[in-house]
Amino acid sequence: MKTYTNPPLSEWASISQRPIMASENLEEQVRKIINDVKLNGDKALKEFALQFDRVEIEDLKVSISEIELAATQVPTELKEAISVAAKNIRTFHLSQQSAEVPVETMPGVSCWRKNVAIENVGLYIPGGTAPLFSTILMLAVPAQIAGCKHIALCTPTDKNGDINPAILYTASFLGITEMYKVGGAQAIAALAYGTESIAKVDKIYGPGNQYVTKSKELVQQSGVAIDLPAGPSEVLVIADASADADFVASDLLSQAEHGADSQVVLVTTDSSLIAKVTDALKSQIGVLPRAEMAKKALDNSFSILFNFIEQCIDFSNVYAPEHLILAIEDAEGYADKIQNAGSVFLGNYSCESAGDYASGTNHTLPTNGYARSYSGVSLDSFLKKITFQKITAKGLQNIGKTVEIMAEAEQLFGHKNAVSIRLKKIEDEK
Amino acid sequence: MKTYTNPPLSEWASISQRPIMASENLEEQVRKIINDVKLNGDKALKEFALQFDRVEIEDLKVSISEIELAATQVPTELKEAISVAAKNIRTFHLSQQSAEVPVETMPGVSCWRKNVAIENVGLYIPGGTAPLFSTILMLAVPAQIAGCKHIALCTPTDKNGDINPAILYTASFLGITEMYKVGGAQAIAALAYGTESIAKVDKIYGPGNQYVTKSKELVQQSGVAIDLPAGPSEVLVIADASADADFVASDLLSQAEHGADSQVVLVTTDSSLIAKVTDALKSQIGVLPRAEMAKKALDNSFSILFNFIEQCIDFSNVYAPEHLILAIEDAEGYADKIQNAGSVFLGNYSCESAGDYASGTNHTLPTNGYARSYSGVSLDSFLKKITFQKITAKGLQNIGKTVEIMAEAEQLFGHKNAVSIRLKKIEDEK
Numbered sequence: 001m002k003t004y005t006n007p008p009l010s011e012w013a014s015i016s017q018r019p020i021m022a023s024e025n026l027e028e029q030v031r032k033i034i035n036d037v038k039l040n041g042d043k044a045l046k047e048f049a050l051q052f053d054r055v056e057i058e059d060l061k062v063s064i065s066e067i068e069l070a071a072t073q074v075p076t077e078l079k080e081a082i083s084v085a086a087k088n089i090r091t092f093h094l095s096q097q098s099a100e101v102p103v104e105t106m107p108g109v110s111c112w113r114k115n116v117a118i119e120n121v122g123l124y125i126p127g128g129t130a131p132l133f134s135t136i137l138m139l140a141v142p143a144q145i146a147g148c149k150h151i152a153l154c155t156p157t158d159k160n161g162d163i164n165p166a167i168l169y170t171a172s173f174l175g176i177t178e179m180y181k182v183g184g185a186q187a188i189a190a191l192a193y194g195t196e197s198i199a200k201v202d203k204i205y206g207p208g209n210q211y212v213t214k215s216k217e218l219v220q221q222s223g224v225a226i227d228l229p230a231g232p233s234e235v236l237v238i239a240d241a242s243a244d245a246d247f248v249a250s251d252l253l254s255q256a257e258h259g260a261d262s263q264v265v266l267v268t269t270d271s272s273l274i275a276k277v278t279d280a281l282k283s284q285i286g287v288l289p290r291a292e293m294a295k296k297a298l299d300n301s302f303s304i305l306f307n308f309i310e311q312c313i314d315f316s317n318v319y320a321p322e323h324l325i326l327a328i329e330d331a332e333g334y335a336d337k338i339q340n341a342g343s344v345f346l347g348n349y350s351c352e353s354a355g356d357y358a359s360g361t362n363h364t365l366p367t368n369g370y371a372r373s374y375s376g377v378s379l380d381s382f383l384k385k386i387t388f389q390k391i392t393a394k395g396l397q398n399i400g401k402t403v404e405i406m407a408e409a410e411q412l413f414g415h416k417n418a419v420s421i422r423l424k425k426i427e428d429e430k
Numbered sequence: 431m432k433t434y435t436n437p438p439l440s441e442w443a444s445i446s447q448r449p450i451m452a453s454e455n456l457e458e459q460v461r462k463i464i465n466d467v468k469l470n471g472d473k474a475l476k477e478f479a480l481q482f483d484r485v486e487i488e489d490l491k492v493s494i495s496e497i498e499l500a501a502t503q504v505p506t507e508l509k510e511a512i513s514v515a516a517k518n519i520r521t522f523h524l525s526q527q528s529a530e531v532p533v534e535t536m537p538g539v540s541c542w543r544k545n546v547a548i549e550n551v552g553l554y555i556p557g558g559t560a561p562l563f564s565t566i567l568m569l570a571v572p573a574q575i576a577g578c579k580h581i582a583l584c585t586p587t588d589k590n591g592d593i594n595p596a597i598l599y600t601a602s603f604l605g606i607t608e609m610y611k612v613g614g615a616q617a618i619a620a621l622a623y624g625t626e627s628i629a630k631v632d633k634i635y636g637p638g639n640q641y642v643t644k645s646k647e648l649v650q651q652s653g654v655a656i657d658l659p660a661g662p663s664e665v666l667v668i669a670d671a672s673a674d675a676d677f678v679a680s681d682l683l684s685q686a687e688h689g690a691d692s693q694v695v696l697v698t699t700d701s702s703l704i705a706k707v708t709d710a711l712k713s714q715i716g717v718l719p720r721a722e723m724a725k726k727a728l729d730n731s732f733s734i735l736f737n738f739i740e741q742c743i744d745f746s747n748v749y750a751p752e753h754l755i756l757a758i759e760d761a762e763g764y765a766d767k768i769q770n771a772g773s774v775f776l777g778n779y780s781c782e783s784a785g786d787y788a789s790g791t792n793h794t795l796p797t798n799g800y801a802r803s804y805s806g807v808s809l810d811s812f813l814k815k816i817t818f819q820k821i822t823a824k825g826l827q828n829i830g831k832t833v834e835i836m837a838e839a840e841q842l843f844g845h846k847n848a849v850s851i852r853l854k855k856i857e858d859e860k
Contacts, residue, residue, distance in 0.1 A: 081835040088535035088829075095533045096543070103525045105518035105790035113526070116769055118803050134836055166839050202803040221647055221659075225803035229651075244855070250848040257844035284851075288843050335818060339546055343817040349852055350821040353845035357836045358829050360535035361817040373548050373632040373655035375815040385805040387773040387791040388765060391780040399518075399788055405511040406787045409596050410560045414687035414718050415783035418680040421714075422779055425674070 001266070001281075002302040003274055006311075016319040018231070018263055018368050019300040030214045034189040041195035048186045055161045060197045062163065062179040070168035082170055085358035086137050092360030093142045096379035102388075108395020113385045117147035118225075120199065121382065122191035124206030127156040127183055131164035132207070138362050138377065139205045140174045146382035151176050152201060154191060156183020184208075185215035192219035203227070205377065207364065227377050231368035232261040235352055236321035236341075238312045239277075241270040243327035247348055248273070249280035251325055252301070253294055254353050260296035265319065266303035267312040274303045313337045320371040323352050342371045393426050431696070431711075432732040433704055436741075446749040448661070448693055448798050449730040453640065460644045464619040471625035478616045485591045490627045492593065492609040500598035512600055515788035516567050522790030523572045526809035538825020543815045547577035548655075550629065551812065552621030554636035557586040557613055561594035562637070568792050568807065569635045570604045576812035581606050582631060584621060586613020614638075615645035622649035633657070635807065637794065657807050661798040662691040665782055666751035666771075668742045669707075671700040673757035677778055678703070679710030681755055682731070683724055684783050690726035695749065696733035697742040704733050743767045750801040753782050770802045823856050 007015060036044040042060060049057045102112040123139045126132055136153070143151050153171055157163050163181060171179055180198055182190055188208075194200030203225040204216055216226045235255040239248050252264040266277060281298065285291050306312050309328060316324055320340035328334065331346040338344055342365030345352055356363045364377035391399070400419045407415035437445060453459075466474040472490060479487045532542040553569045556562055566583070573581050583601055587593055593611060601609055610628055612620055618638075624630030633655040634646055646656045665685040669678050682694040696707060711728065715721050736742050739758060746754055750770035758764065761776040768774055772795030775782055786793045794807035821829070830849045837845035 077835055078839050081832040081839075084829075084832045085836060088539070091535045092533050092541045095530065098528060100525065103522050103790065105521045109518070109784070109789050111522045111790045113808070114765075119769060131840060134840060217651055223799060225800070246851055246855070247848070250844070250851045254842070254844040254848045257842060284844075284847065288847070289841065290844065294844065332820065335544075338816060339549060340814075341816055343819070346818060346820040347822075349823050349826045349856075350819055351826070351848040351852060353837055353842075353848045354539070354821055354826065354829055354833050355817075355819055356833075356845060358832045359539050359819050359821065360533065360541045361819055369653060370655070371814065371816075373814065375813075376817060378543070378815060378817075380810070380815070383805075384770075384801065384803065385808060385810070386768060386771055386801075387785075387806060387808075388776060389773070389780055389785055389789050389791055390762065390776040391784055391789065392777075393779050396779045396781070396784065399514075399784055402511040402514045402788045403784050403786075405507055406515060406564055407783055409508050409511075410562060410564060411719065412560055412684070412687060412783075414680070414684040414714075414720065414724065415786060417714065417718070418677070418684045418781040418783045421676055421680045422781060425676075426779075 001278065001298055004302060004304045006306060007304060012315055012318045015302070016369065019261055026210060026214055030185045030211055030218060033185040034215060034218060037186050037189035037195065038193045042197050045182045045186055045190055045195060048184065049182070052184060053156060053159065055157055055159060057157065057161060057181050060180045060182060062168065062181060067168050067172045067177060070165035071172065073165035074169040078166065079169070082137070082173060085134070086141060086174065088358055088360035089137050089141045090145065093145050093379045106395065106398045108392040109399055111387065111389045113387050115383045116386050117149070118202050118382055118384060119148065120150045120201040121148045122201035122204045123151065123153045124187055124204060124208055124212060125153060125155040125167060126208050126212070127158065127164070131166055133164065133166040133170040134357050134363065135206060136167065136170045136174070138364050140171065140176055142377065142379045143382045144174065145379055148382055150199070151178065152191065152198065153179045154182050154187035155179065157181045185211040188212055188215035188219055192224040205364070205381070227364060227381055228366055228374045229370060232263065233258040234263045234321055234367055235323040235325065236265040236267060236316050236319055237325040237327055238316060239266065239268045239270065239273055239327040240309060240329060241273070242329045243273060244348055245273060245276035245280045247351070248277050248327055249284050251352055252281065253284055253288065255323065256294035256297035256301070257288055257290040260293050261300070262297040264297065264301045265321065267306065267315055268303065269306055269309055269312060271305055274305060309334065316341065320369045322365045322367045322371065325350070325352060340372045342366050342376050396422055397426060431708065431728055434732060434734045436736060437734060442745055442748045445732070446799065449691055456640060456644050460615045460641055460648060463615045464645060464648060467616050467619035467625065468623050472627050475612050475616055475620055475625060478614065479612070482614060483586060483589065485587055485589060487587065487591060487611050490610050490612060492598065492611060497598050497602045497607060500595035501602065503595035504599040508596065509599070512567070512603060515564070516571060516604065518788055518790040519567050519571045520575065523575050523809045536825065536828045538822040539829055541817065541819045543817050545813045546816050547579070548632050548812055548814060549578065550580045550631040551578045552631035552634045553581065553583045554617055554634060554638055554642060555583060555585040555597060556638050556642070557588065557594070561596055563594070563596040563600040564787050564793065565636060566597065566600045566604070568794050570601065570606055572807065572809045573812045574604065575809055578812055580629070581608065582621065582628065583609045584612050584617035585609065587611045615641040618642055618645035618649055622654040635794070635811070657794060657811055658796055658804045659800060662693065663688040664693045664751055664797055665753040665755065666695040666697060666746050666749055667755040667757055668746060669696065669698045669700065669703055669757040670739060670759060672759045673703060674778055675703060675706035675710045677781070678757055679707050679714050681782055683711065683714055683718065685753065686724035686727035686731070687718055687720040690723050691730070692727040694727065694731045695751065697736065697745055698733065699736055699739055699742060701735055704735060739764065746771065750799045752795045752797045752801065755780070755782060772796050772801045772806050826852055827856065
């Protein structure tokens, strides 16, 4: 990890640049995959499974017997943990419900919004290097609270054509049984355009590698919404002398192990902490099965020493981290200064992995500086807010003149006439 | 307008297809413009103004004296109308504020969300065929309620290098004085990447022609958020025998006059209404200055006769209109059946143009079927919802085991260790 000491403000933006790992021709490759799926449907999906994963898939849809088998393969203590996590996630996302009451902006002019579920949603759960069944909880629980009618899940198989039992169990535990054995850019294309087996959805959610991300980006251009542009995971820890170097190192490593392209950042006011954390990283990394990946991620990572906590916060707001840990005294007091972050963890015991799995907050969060303008996934991500208005004859008399004058000034006389013709009839009927 | 009678469900999706008006090489043209702005900044903006609009722009930034002059050119009654509209829009968007309270998902585990304004926002106001100053109200009022620190506005000039006074006045009436004389795809590029004169923003809002829309779509791929993908405007009117044919025709025309690529749809249970509305369209269209555009839009439009209101609603949910007018008895009773729409107008006096200008609802809405998954612009569009969590030592003891088990099952031992190392220290300190 590179160390900066009091870097000037002018360098903060360049320090905040994330490592770029674009493969050559990524967009072109993904476009080809998408077009093939649009053209050939299920046949293309099966051919890609064979080509990329060397797996022959007979039936894309997961069968009831596969789901039942998976339930017997998941240990009881994991089932209990999933149940606890689901309960906490449900509690927090239920608290995000809102009902808005009509507002009378003028006598006879009432306006309100109504939350309506997005009907058809597609969840993408990566297989890859770790079976991320926790992401099912993060996406399916709010989708169910929102009331989405049709929830479809796509996930790749392993080399034997099987899906990890924890993934099948978690979905079926929540009552989701529409699951398809398809991964990568082609899964996104299938959800976006539909195939013989997989119905087209209105919005696609979930993390993935750069092929998946690019595919989401491209299908978004033809009418399908996506949750948010996802990139490699990242954490920024702000720590002062009250922080515990072992805890900080463990948090940095829990991000670093996600992948070689992850980035972890330590920003501190305590000059001795950087050395202590570096030592702790060395002693902790050895026991991790994913140490190789974590090491590569640490090579992309850095620490910064500032004089004051305020500078640490300011830098963090420029960096806009996906995860932000405030391992400082009076963490709650500084919470109000956070402008740009996906999810914030306050104090020494609020470790990021608690939020990744079970505290209740969502772990699908904006990366790569997107926290400046995007929120993480929440109940809102599965809803549309439709506006309604009801204007009475009296209301139109109150507001009509204003509309007529503005429409005329915009040279939209049809807009004006829609009011005038009504006002005239109201007068005539008097 | 083409007429369908009881079309079978299987045809609804194809009937709902919007007219496509893509110019050749649109994406390529826009990419070139974006790259030129990235490379040459202000110089490129000025060259495009010369090339596309035949205008020589000396200073991109609107001067105080231009703003002051505009204020003298706007008639008092228009100023008053703008003030009334701003007040109603502010009232409705203020009602969208929310404060969420912490939720204890488990003893010692507290989670909450906080609304934080997006700091830097860019508003695009089209010049084009109509000076859409009303869009400034729709974008700037919620931006100000949200607390966005930096609001920049781009709008093209006319052939003399001037901006319509109503646009300058409306912005300065709201206290927005950072305005730039730049339009089209190049304005979006300037807001996305920054130039010498124009600072980079975090999110770009506002309607525009297909060049502007394509530019928003492309810059979105490199870290700038956009409000929503905008397309040609559209309205669907559901009417029964209680509807007034003159009112319905006036509503259809007020959308049709937006542009040749707009679409208007009448869905009714009353077989005589279609003929009556067709007659009313003929008599009303003659007096419109934009009759030519409206006629072309009507050529892209259609009406449908169904037997029951429920079928009309079902069709509308498939079509997912930007604007939906329920000109039927018990409009409010049917409001709950609306699944997909941008903004809904209930009853004979709730004309769409009231919502376009002054009732308080936002007129920046999802078109082209995007209402299936997108909401219109609201206060939320200018906020991020950042999640926070505070876990105490006791809380971590409650939730720790769950996290450890799940992390291990996902083979993420670094995640597990971040909990274990803390639980051990809590035990050791006992």
